[in-house]
Amino acid sequence: MTVDDRFTEDFHRREPVEEELGTWSEPVTGPVSDWATDFSHIDEQYAANAIEIWADLRERCPIAHTERFGGAWLPTRYEDVQAIAYDTEHFSSRAIIVNNYRPPLDLAPVGGEPPISSDPPFHHDARKLLLPAFTKANVAKQAVTTEAFCHSLIDGLAGRDVVDAATEYGMHIPIRVIADMLGFPAEDGPQFKVFVENALEGINDPMEEREERGNELFDYLLAQIRDHAANPRDDLTTHLIDAELYGQKLEPQHVAGTMALLLIAGIDTTWSAIGASLWHLATHPEDRRRLVEDPSLRATAVEEFLRAYAPVTMARLVKQDMTFGGVEMKAEDWVLLPFPAANRDPERFERADEVLIDREVNRHAAFGLGIHRCVGSHLARMELRVALDVWLDRVPEFSLADPSGVRWSTGQIRGPRALPLRIG
Structure with a gap:
């Protein structure tokens, strides 16, 4: 089979057989009654x-629960x-975005967006395919x-007195970087923003x-894949098309799923980190002055x-009924992994709720923990x-x-989505 042959079908719209359907739960709406028992x-x-909610829960209910999202x-x-x-x-890890749909069990160990959605042993091999693109040397270039x-x-x-540093600065940087890495047209940036918001903030919308919206994303990716298959170039998309795993070219779903991961996660996480950092400096003038005067x-x-x-909270699905940390988790329950909450645990960090720009010992978990630690951490740091x-x-x-004009994103990626700054 040639490269072109793999991508001739509209693979993301195939009709699933009955056992592949997964399970849906009815959306739960309305205000939160108690963050410990009804969080959203x-x-x-x-x-x-x-930050305040995490601190409260850490004191009175270290593992909160909700009936929302099933x-x-x-x-x-x-x-x-x-x-x-x-x-x-x-x-x-077969699904890492909490919503009202549990994908079928047989989706493991690959998942829909490998390697972040992959379980062992597949995860290790799928992750290795991406490592060369994200080395310190390649990032430095x-x-x-x-x-x-x-x-x-x-x-x-x-010439402007007030600008939105989130949408006029921070957002555009990862969009351009990821577009260049994947070999996508830079002018498609506005579409990428829509894809990001749909994937991460619309999780409670009707099925x-x-x-x-998911089909729109994969339509776009499929068009890019076909263009790269016909016109190979030196970028990450062509690398994925040509890559082999276990002696065979990657399945179309693997190529598109990995591209979706890089596009969505690569943009929103860094956009959020840049915006949050600028928000901190705008609200802490002493830190801003120190960094201006002493770049070291x-x-x-x-x-x-x-x-x-x-910015990042990941998720897992419980494999079987179990007791963890004094709570009874059921098979197919979601578990959120709020790395930002872990980073503010006073049992782990001294003066955990203070931002110390000269903190010397700082083994934080911003890029995750375990086998799914962010493969693009060098790139994010550089940006x-x-x-x-x-x-x-x-x-x-x-x-x-x-x-009052500052707005933080909802969902599993947290960062300013509106950040009006006065310049000068």
Whole structure:
């Protein structure tokens, strides 16, 4: 079979057989009654006040529960989050975004977006395919073009008193970087933003709407795959098309699923980290002044921003009924892994709720724990470091223009989606 032959069918719209259907639960709506027994991570209050909610739960109910999404758990202590992240025997990664649909059991060990949705032993081999693209050496090559792009974004803000640093700066940086890596047209950036929001913030929407939006994403990816198959070039998409696993070319679903992972996760996580870091500096002028006056502090500050404002919460599915941390988990329950909550556990970090930009010992979990630790951590660090360097050098004076205008994203990726800053 040639490369072209693999991608001639509309593979993501095949009709599933009965045993592949998975299970759906009815959406639960309405305000949260108690974060310990009825939490919802897509609630606007959770988005705005997550740090305070985690602290409260850590004290009175370290593993919270909700009947929403068909049943889900939320540990808040580092010890519990770490234990679950490393336990691939009792927890599956075949789906990592909590919603009202559990994919079929036979989707494991590959999952829909390998390798992040893959269980052992498949996970190890699928992850190895991506490692060459994300080495420090390859990431360093992208730093120069990323810096130039950041300068161009700042140039575009010239003469303005108030700008939205989330949508006019932070968002565009990972969009451009990921587009370049995958070999996608840079002008498609606005579509990527829509794909991200649909995948991560619309999880409680009706099934039909979510399926339609998912099909739009995979239609786009399939078009890009076909174009690359016909016109190979030196990028990550062509690498995936040509890659072999166990002596065979990758299945079309594997190629498209991995591309979806890189596109969605590669954009939203770094966009959120850049925005949260700028929000902190806008609200803590003493830290902003220190980093402007002493750039040597910026490397440790980046790690502290990653710890204190880690954007990512992953999820697992319980494989079988079990007791964990004093609670009774049922098979197919969701378990959220809030790495940002773990990063603020006072049992793990001294002065955990303080942001110390010169913190020297900082073994944070911003990039996850266990076998699914972020394969793109070097890339994310580079983007965050370059974005902050360019901003602080070009815009040394800034503050919140309207605190009430700041909006944090809902769902499993947390970061500012609106960040009005006053420049000068």
